[in-house]
Amino acid sequence: MLPIVLKFRLMSMAAAGWTAASSPVPLQAEAVATLFATHTAAPIELDLYDENDHQKGHVAIWRDGSVDDPTRDEIKRLFRCRKTHREAMIHHRTLAMLADVAERYPGKTIEYVSGVRLNRGESRTSPHRDARAIDFRIRGVQLREIRDYLWRTYTEVGVGWYPVGQFVHIDARPTMSDCAWTFLNGTNHYHPTWSYLARKPETEEPFMQARRGAGS
Ligand SMILES: [Zn+2]
Numbered sequence: 001m002l003p004i005v006l007k008f009r010l011m012s013m014a015a016a017g018w019t020a021a022s023s024p025v026p027l028q029a030e031a032v033a034t035l036f037a038t039h040t041a042a043p044i045e046l047d048l049y050d051e052n053d054h055q056k057g058h059v060a061i062w063r064d065g066s067v068d069d070p071t072r073d074e075i076k077r078l079f080r081c082r083k084t085h086r087e088a089m090i091h092h093r094t095l096a097m098l099a100d101v102a103e104r105y106p107g108k109t110i111e112y113v114s115g116v117r118l119n120r121g122e123s124r125t126s127p128h129r130d131a132r133a134i135d136f137r138i139r140g141v142q143l144r145e146i147r148d149y150l151w152r153t154y155t156e157v158g159v160g161w162y163p164v165g166q167f168v169h170i171d172a173r174p175t176m177s178d179c180a181w182t183f184l185n186g187t188n189h190y191h192p193t194w195s196y197l198a199r200k201p202e203t204e205e206p207f208m209q210a211r212r213g214a215g216s
Pocket residue numbers: 114128133134135169170
């Protein structure tokens with residue numbers, strides 16, 4: 001944690017120097033700068049729980065999805081293939097999305113169902129095989145809310161909603177088209193209504209809500 005602390009101090013000192021030179025109210029400006037520095041200079045901490053192996057994890061991930069070496073090992077271990085026990089590092093963009101969601105729900109544990117899948121039965125094109133996908137839920141938070149937030153906020157992603165299994169699938173797919181689906185009755189239903197609703201501009205929301213109320 002030392003590098004983070006050092007970085008934070010340097011930023012605070014720089015902010016203090018700037019306010020002394022240019023602001024008649026140095027204390028307030030410095031307080032704002034310090035708050036900003038605190039927010040962006042620290043990684044996001046995640047509490048993880050493995051639904052299958054019942055193991056817990058606590059990791060810190062930077063907003064761009066990068067991690068330090070010990071965390072890298074821990075993430076590889078936590079999200080390893082359940083069937084083969086082989087490890088692969090989860091894509092940094094997938095981790096960035098997971099960290100972003102974690103930051104939205106402070107104090108909540110991310111319960112993950114699946115990460116890396118390297119077993120024979122896994123499709124060659126599966127983002128799980130490529131260590132780009134995680135299936136998860138957050139107890140006490142509506143899956144719909146997580147699903148819509150991720151779909152609205154990110155591009156070059158896959159977002160799958162599994163209402164029966166009670167989890168959301170996310171994957172990073174750089175340079176590829178977005179893909180949204182609902183998994184129901186053993187099948188993926190692509191281009192679901194929720195994916196259109198989640199990305200509609202705010203001004204159209206009342207109309208879409210009316211439609212939703214009508215059962216579409
Ligand atoms: Zn998945």
